Amino acid sequence: MELQKNDLVTVKIEDMSHDGEGVGKLEGFPLFVKDTVIGDVAEVKILKLKKNYGYARLTELKEPSPDRVEPPCPLSRRCGGCQLQAMSYEKQLEFKRNKVQNHLSRIGGLTDVVVLPVIGMESPWRYRNKAQIPVGYDREGRLISGFYAGRTHAIIDQEDCLLGNEKNSRIMEIVKGFLKENKIAAYQEESHKGLLRHVLIRTAAATGEVMVCLVINGKKFPQAEKLTEALKVVPGVTSISLNVNMERTNVILGKEQINLYGPGYITDKIGEISYRISPQSFFQVNPAQTRILYETALEYAQLTGLEQVWDLYCGTGTISLFLAQKADFVRGVEIVPAAVENARDNAELNGIKNAEFFTGRAEEVLPRMVRENQAKADVIVVDPPRKGCEESLLETMVNMEPERIVYVSCDSATLARDLKYLSAKGYAVERVQPVDMFPMTVGVEVVCLLSKLKSDKR
Numbered sequence: 001m002e003l004q005k006n007d008l009v010t011v012k013i014e015d016m017s018h019d020g021e022g023v024g025k026l027e028g029f030p031l032f033v034k035d036t037v038i039g040d041v042a043e044v045k046i047l048k049l050k051k052n053y054g055y056a057r058l059t060e061l062k063e064p065s066p067d068r069v070e071p072p073c074p075l076s077r078r079c080g081g082c083q084l085q086a087m088s089y090e091k092q093l094e095f096k097r098n099k100v101q102n103h104l105s106r107i108g109g110l111t112d113v114v115v116l117p118v119i120g121m122e123s124p125w126r127y128r129n130k131a132q133i134p135v136g137y138d139r140e141g142r143l144i145s146g147f148y149a150g151r152t153h154a155i156i157d158q159e160d161c162l163l164g165n166e167k168n169s170r171i172m173e174i175v176k177g178f179l180k181e182n183k184i185a186a187y188q189e190e191s192h193k194g195l196l197r198h199v200l201i202r203t204a205a206a207t208g209e210v211m212v213c214l215v216i217n218g219k220k221f222p223q224a225e226k227l228t229e230a231l232k233v234v235p236g237v238t239s240i241s242l243n244v245n246m247e248r249t250n251v252i253l254g255k256e257q258i259n260l261y262g263p264g265y266i267t268d269k270i271g272e273i274s275y276r277i278s279p280q281s282f283f284q285v286n287p288a289q290t291r292i293l294y295e296t297a298l299e300y301a302q303l304t305g306l307e308q309v310w311d312l313y314c315g316t317g318t319i320s321l322f323l324a325q326k327a328d329f330v331r332g333v334e335i336v337p338a339a340v341e342n343a344r345d346n347a348e349l350n351g352i353k354n355a356e357f358f359t360g361r362a363e364e365v366l367p368r369m370v371r372e373n374q375a376k377a378d379v380i381v382v383d384p385p386r387k388g389c390e391e392s393l394l395e396t397m398v399n400m401e402p403e404r405i406v407y408v409s410c411d412s413a414t415l416a417r418d419l420k421y422l423s424a425k426g427y428a429v430e431r432v433q434p435v436d437m438f439p440m441t442v443g444v445e446v447v448c449l450l451s452k453l454k455s456d457k458r
Contacts, residue, residue, distance in 0.1 A: 003026065003029065003046055003049060004046065004047060004049075004225055005046050005047070005048070005049060006046060007045070007046045008043060008044070008045055008059065009026060009031075009043070009046065009056075009255045010041065010042070010044075010062060011024030011031055011033070011035045011037075011039065011041075011043060011044055011053075011056075011223065011381065012024055012027070012040070012041045012042075012136070013033065013038055013039065013040040013041075013431060014037060014038065014040065016037070016038055016095055016414045017032055017076075018033075018099055018103075018413070018442065019083065019160040019442060020083030020084055021034050021036075021083075021194070022034075022035075022036030022037060022038065022040060022042075022457050022458065023396065024036075024042070024044075029052075029053070029054065029350065030044075030052075030053040030054070030267065031044065031053070031054050031055070031056045032053065032054070032055050032195055033055075033056045033057070033058055033451070034058065034088065034150075035058045035077050036058055036061075036086045037065050037067055037068050037084075037091070038065060038067060038091070038095075039065025039066055039067055039068070040060060040061060040062075040063070040064060040065045040068065041061075041062045042058050042059075042060065042061055042122075043058075043059050043060040043061075043062055044056035044057060044058055044059060045057045045059050049086055053117050056422075057437075059134075061111055061207035061363055063240040064416055067084075067087055067088045067090075067091040068086055068087065069086060069087065070086075070089075070432075071085035071086050071087050072085070072125075072162055073085060073100065073161075073162050074360050075156055075158055078148050078149055078150075079146070079148075079149065079150070079156045079158065080147065080148050080150035080152070080156075081147050081150065081161065081163065081284075081441070082163070082440040082441055083440075083441055083442050084440050084442065085440050089120065089124055089439065092120075092124075092436075092440070093117070093118040093120045093436060094118075096118050096434055096436060096442075096444040097115055097116075097117060097118050097209070099412060099442075099444065100115045100209055100412040100415075100432065100434050100444065100446055101114075101115045101148075103412040103413050103415070103416040104412070104415075104416045104419065104429075104432065105414075105415055107413055107416035108416035108417065108419045108423070109364040109416075110419060110420070110423065110429060111419055113327065113345045113429045113432060115430070115432045116431065116432060116433045117279045117434075117436065118374070118434040118436050118444065119154075119289070119292055119296075119433065119434070119435045119436060120436045120439070121288065121289060121436060121439055124436070124439030124440065125162050125163065125439075126162065126163065126165065126166070127163060127195060127285075127286045127287075127288065127289070127439065128161075128164045128165070128203060128285045128286065129165070129203045129204070129283045129285055129286070129287055130200070130202045130283070131148065131161065131164045131165070131168050131199075131200070131201045131202075132198055132199075132200050132202070133145050133147070133168070133172060133198060133200075133201070134146070134147070134148065134153075134155050134197070134198050135155075135176070135179075135187065135196050135197065135198065135199065136155045136186050136188060136189075136342065137174075137186060137188065138155075138157065139372060143176055143180060143186060144157040144383075145157070145158075145172050145175075145176060145199070146158030146159075146161075147161065153189060153250075154218065156396075159172075161219075162414050163439075163440060164272040165201070165203045165210075167201075167210060167234055167235070167236065168402045169281070170198060170234055171199070171201055171210075171234055171237075173231050174227075174231055174233075174234070175196075175199055175214070175231075178226075178230060178341075179196060182222060182223055184196065184222055187217050192217070192248055193217075194217060194354045195216050195217055195218050195220075195221070196214060196215070196217075197215045197216060197217055197245060197252070198214075198215040198252050199212065199213070199214055199215070200212070200213040200214075200215060200243070200252070200253070200279055202266060202269035202277060202279070203236070203266075204266045204267060204269075204277070204282075205268060205287040205288070205428035206267075206268050206269035207266070207268060207269070207286070208235075208236045208265055209236055209238045209239070209266035209267060209268075210234065210235075210236040210237045210238065210239075210266065211237075211238070211239040211240075211241075211262075211265070211277070211279065212231055212237060212239070212240050212241075212264045213240075213241045213242070213243050213279040214237075214241070214242050214243070215242075215243045215245050215252060215253060215254070216242055216243070216244060216245070217246050217457055218244070219244060219246075220245065224242070224260055224276070227381070228240050228260050228261045231261075236394065238262045238263075238266060239259075239261065239263060239264060239265060239266050239278060240254060240260045240261040240262060241257055241258060241259045241260055241261075241264060241282075242257070242258040242260060243256070243257055243258075243279055244256040244257075244258065246283075253413075257279060257280070259279075260308070264278060265277055265278045265281075267349075267421065268283070268287065270290055270291050270294060270318065270322070271289065271291055271294070271295070271322065271382055272325075273318075273321045273322060273325075273346075273350055274346070274349050274350055275316065275317075275318060275321075275342075275346050276342060276345055276346060276349060277316070277342075278338070278342060280338050280339075281315075281316045281338070282315040282316060282320065282339060283315075283316065283318065284304050284318070284437065285437070285438075286310060286438065288311060289435055289436065289437045289445075290318075290355050290437070292321045292435055293408070293435045293437065293445055293447060294318065294319055295322075296433050296447045297319055297322070297323075297381060297406050297408055297447050298322055298323060298326065298446075300404070300406045300431065300447060300449035301323060301326075301327075301379050301381065301404060301406050302328070302379075303323065303326035303327045304405060305326060305327070305328060305381065306328050306378075306445045307327045307328055307378035307379050308327075308328060308329055308331075308376050308377055308378050308379075309323050309327045309328075309329070309331070309377065309378065309379045309380070309381065310330075310331050310332075310333070310366065310375070310377045310379075310380045310381070310382070310391075310400075310402075311323060311330055311331070311332040311333070311381045311382075311383060312332075312333050312362040312366065312380065312382045312384070312393070313333070313334065313335075313385065314332030314333060314334045314339075314341035314343060314357065314364055314383070314386045315334055315336075315339050315343070315364065315383070316334075316343050316346060316374065317342070317343030317344075317346050317347060317355065317357060318337045319369060319381055319383060319408070320332040320343065320347075320355050320357070320365050321343075321346060321347060321350060321352055321355060323379075323381065324347075324354050324355040325352075326353045327354065327379070328354065329354045329355070329356075330354065330355040330356075330357055331355070331358065331369075331375075332355065332356070332358070332360045333357070333358065333360065333362045333365045333366060334358075335358060335360060335361050336359075337359050337360075340357045340358070340359045342449050343355075343357045344357055344434070355379070356368065356411050358413065362382075362384075362389075362393055363390045363396075364393050366393065366396050366397075367392070367396045368400070370396060370400060375400070377397075377400045377402040378402055378403055378404075379402055379403065379405075379406065380397050380400065380402045380404075380405050380406070380410065381405075381406045381407075382397070382406070382407050382408070383403065383407075383408040383409075384409070384414075385410075386411040386414065387411075387414060388409070388411065388414030388417060389414075389418050389420050391421065394421050394422060394425075395416060397422075398426070398427070401431075401452065402452065403451065403452050404449065404450065404451055404452070405422065405427060405449075405450040405452065406447065406449060406450075407419070407422075407447070407448040408445065408446070408447050408448075409445065409446045409447075409448070410445055412444065412446055415446055415448065419448065419450070426451055426452060426453050427450040427452055427453065428450065428451050429448060429449075429450055430447065430449040430450065431447075431449040432446060432447075432448050433446065433447045434446045434447075436448070441456075
């Protein structure tokens with residue numbers, strides 16, 4: 001069968017890509033089809049053909065999958081935020097487990113490692129404690145806000161995201177009303193004109209405190225005091241600020257922060273540990289599942305109170321402080337200076353004295369501490385960004401010979417690559433536990449326990 005662009009063909013979806021697209025095959029030729037789920041029989045239109053695969057668009061659902069559900073959000077197909085709303089939640093968890101298992105096998109060569117069932121949520125909605133909402137205009141010049149369509153910067157006007165807090169829509173209603181009333185322009189990427197770029201909203205699950213941060217293409221916001229008074233009416237709003245970002249960039253936050261109201265942070269808790277969260281702090285977006293994630297990491301660390309622990313890519317000290325409850329001493333490393341300040345503040349806030357934090361790249365700080373201070377580690381915890389760990393860091397970790405390595409990952413592909421390296425250097429992958437931090441999306445966090453082989457002769 002010779003396929004051509006714009007052909008209409010019928011295909012059964014047999015698998016899903018790691019980006020959440022359905023995958024069907026025509027005489028062995030894979031087609032990636034957005035908005036389909038495993039088990040669908042669909043008529044699709046060919047959009048693009050490569051040598052070994054192609055892309056197609058769903059035109060008609062001939063036979064829906066038994067795992068297909070009606071997405072609660074009417075914008076789920078257009079919005080880029082969710083990829084899996086049309087799939088039953090049970091099937092989503094199965095998909096994520098298979099995704100991790102396939103990566104470990106195919107990339108890591110770890111064919112004998114069994115991935116545990118994904119720990120899901122009882123209610124997989126309204127879990128996000130953070131929203132970064134772009135503001136702009138539609139083709140008719142109407143002020144809109146919402147979320148970007150998939151793989152674009154076209155704003156889908158969205159009043160209330162079902163993954164976010166209900167207060168977000170009230171806050172956006174006030175902000176947009178204020179812009180219209182005072183003739184303040186929203187930012188336009190093409191011309192680099194207009195003032196308001198994004199509205200960042202963070203909500204603390206434990207305390208109910210709400211932060212509103214307006215990201216602006218300028219140094220001042222007209223009548224900021226008046227808007228502050230309007231936003232203070234929303235229950236829980238305790239922090240309001242401006243963030244200055246005048247660069248032509250897709251990065252949301254700039255470096256300069258201007259406080260308008262409140263302490264400049266909100267306070268949340270995970271377990272018994274309190275955390276101060278500023279607009280630029282990294283903090284997991286799903287507090288309920290974060291507790292499970294961190295408790296799993298703590299369990300895997302198997303701390304008795306005697307261990308020296310290094311926490312690499314520690315952010316604001318979220319995992320470090322959890323570990324400090326049961327370790328002798330924890331040392332965290334993070335490249336973002338503001339995050340390190342937050343980590344130190346959070347340690348002081350909780351009266352934790354057995355933790356210290358270093359600013360810099362983990363790939364540079366840890367080797368230097370080994371070289372200059374003969375740093376030791378009984379346990380190393382690593383929670384890198386999506387790109388995973390640089391091999392030089394993995395080499396340093398191995399040379400330190402910790403008894404256990406706890407690897408927390410947000411990308412199972414780079415996790416598999418790094419586990420392959422560590423497995424070849426004398427560490428056995430003992431447990432792999434996925435946690436569903438991001439229901440309705442393809443994202444999944446994973447906690448892995450690696451133990452040093454006793455027979456290792458390095």
